Amino acid sequence: MLQELSIRHFAIIDALALSFERGLTVLTGETGAGKSIIIDALQLLTGGRGSGEFVRHGEKKAEIEGMFSIHADHPCIPLCQEFGIEADEESIILRREISAAGKSVCRVNGKMVTLSILREIGAKLMDIHGQHEHQELMNAPSHIRLLDDFGGRSIEQARRRYEEVFHQYAHLQSEIRRLSENDQHLAHRLDLIQFQLNEIENASLVSGEEEKLEAERQQLANFEKLYGALSEAYNALSGEGRALDWLGLSMNGLESAASINEEYKPLHESAANSFYVLEDTVRDVSSLLDTLEFNPGRLNEIQSRLNEISQLKRKYGTTIDEILHYSETIAKEIDQLTHRDTHVTRLQKELEEAKKHVLAEGQKLSLLRLDAARQLEEAIHQELKELYMEKTVFNVNVQTESGQFRKDGIDQIEFYMTTNPGEPLKPLVKIASGGEMSRVMLAMKTIFSRHQGITSIIFDEVDTGVSGRVAQAIGEKIYKIAVHSQVLCISHLPQVAAMADTHLYIQKQQGGARTSTTVTPLDEEEKASEIGRMISGAEMTDLTKEHAKELLALSAKIKHSAV
Known part of the structure; x- marks a missing residue:
């Protein structure tokens, strides 16, 4: 409230x-x-x-x-x-x-x-x-929903079942219409999506490829800075009078102290562990420096590949995964258009079966609405009688059209009165x-x-x-x-x-x-x-x-x- x-x-x-x-x-x-x-x-x-x-x-x-x-x-x-x-x-x-x-x-x-x-x-x-403003009650298209609200849970459940089968029926109709369009339009469509599929397949895209290329490009573009940083780190750690040398001396000193007093043993072990970890780090940095190579040709290749991917993203999706998904979608569509007669025949059979389900659920819903309509008429007449309109006749006009399927059923409903x-x-x-x-x-x-x-x-x-x-x-x-x-x-x-x-x-x-x-x-x-x-x-x-x-x-x- x-x-x-x-x-x-x-x-x-x-x-x-x-x-x-x-x-x-x-x-x-x-x-x-x-x-x-x-x-x-x-x-x-x-x-x-x-x-x-x-x-x-x-x-x-x-x-x-x-x-x-x-x-x-x-x-x-x-x-x-x-x-x-x-x-x-x-x-x-x-x-x-x-x-x-x-x-x-x-x-x-x-x-x-x-x-x-x-x-x-x-x-x-x-x-x-x-x-002069009666909103839903004075709006004929709203009457079907008002009747359904009055009918309660039974109509709500029946309408939900009808909507489920109607959605499938409408989808099949849409697919058949699409495959039954004029030959010239379909030929143009087939040419277009075949060209798109070829373009995507020729690119041989791989999921996650763009991220790896970006990382490699970043490394090559900053080669001098990266090489300098690794060299500086290596020189600071390795060599006479450098960090690893001094840590080795510290480890030896603590080892001597621990041989005299075992209380110093944990200190020696800590220093030894640090020495060996740092020794591994020095070897890894050295290995990286040996393998690090500036290749301007590779940088150009990467940039060219990224440009190609960017062109495809502008056309077919914001990511490589989206482009690949789009290629799968149009591949299915190409198959449908190439063998459309076979597909249309199959879809028409499915449509006929779906039509039976829609009609059956629509008729069940219609019967419930007819029953609710009579109850609503009785309730309205009782209310009008209390308002000194006992001679008024209220009617819920239910027009059932079995061949006309709509989203809300096979009925057209409008309130009538005299x-x-x-x-x-x-x-x-x-x-x-x-x-x-x-x-x-x-x-x-x-x-x-x-x-x-x-x-x-x-x-x-x-x-x-x-x-x-x-x-x-x-x-x-x-x-x-x-x-x-x-x-x-x-x-x-x-x-x-x-x-x-x-x-x-x-x-x-x-x-x-x-x-x-x-x-x-x-x-x-x-x-x-x-x-x-x-x-x-x-x-x-x-x-x-x-x-x-x-x-x-x-x-x-x-x-x-x-x-």
Whole structure:
């Protein structure tokens, strides 16, 4: 859920820090007080499009930051890992900065990310719904995934099995298409890769060759320096009055001392060991000096070979191993193109077999979806009945096309509905009535909020166009959603405000020449006053306040029974 929200220099908000609780939080206030500005800030925080117009006048940038608490298996965790973002199992922090020039900076857990990544992660944390912004529910291509989410584990497993065989089927199709291209194109391709293979094979590359050549080149290029260093070392160690000579004298002296007193024996042994080790070193250095030879011709050979390898790396890979791997790949392709008729025949047989598997898994998945569709229809009808839309017909239209294999199955799914008896079913995306759409959306969100795993759901005046008993039903429905997901709701309906677990009052205040938005949590007495204002308008009477208290008491009973 959304725990903390910080907003600075955004529109008419100077600085605002809010803490949110679980359950239903309702935001109320006079029109123009800044309620929708907070929703705008949340939209930007989760990847919405921004501009410099959002920055408070006179400031350089607007800053929005939100901390969300998440559980161990929240879908955001693997998503963050995929993008290289550190994520724990407790919280995730989103941050968005927008400069007055319109430049945007996005961060997730302190790591700078692109707007598209912020949007993808934000979609897993928060779902924002406005009167004309219904996101997935109003997006027909999303309906198949929503139905699969509703179907639960059985559909998830069936879909995974289908995707595995579909991937193999699609790969075979791609291979057959590639081998069935026009003869002229394939002939050009064969000529090209045959030339490439010959070039690589003629080079007779050996894995690790480049590193050895570089080491030899380095030695030859620094021959004088190397020879001088070894000569200096040899001369310092060997010869009369040099290090080895003096160490020999020391060893002999300690040997004499040890013959007198055995306590000196370890000293003699240490000196003797050092002498023999150093003697071996002198022989090795001498041997190196004897074999060390400057060969300018060899240096040219090495440089020429390294240049050849460099040319091949520019064409076929960044390392010799990659070049060799590429040669193996094109050798297989040459074999396929040379004997393509044989390969196409074999692949077509494999494709026919794969097609049977895809169809079988697709049909199993389709049957599960049909069963889930009927269950979803029943659940939606029950929800709509509670919202006084008992005559509405909701239909999950499942069109199965056995010959059309797609990544998500053999079904095309779209939600249909009619709200008037005798009228034909129409796609949900074409329903336009504000009051009806508010109730339809709430009914669907009540169902889907249990399956989507969204951390927070925002309703921005989705109760527009309703009143009376429908308003009461909407309040109860929003609270029902809040049992499973944290809900933030901007509302002008007292029936909705009365159902709130937390009530925040938003107002504009003028300080000097500037106007700012403030947010105040209301206690029970203040709640009653605010709900009374929502009932009566500007004038507050004792009767109105009593009515507000009755509404709060009734809501408390409803909430108690809903738990």
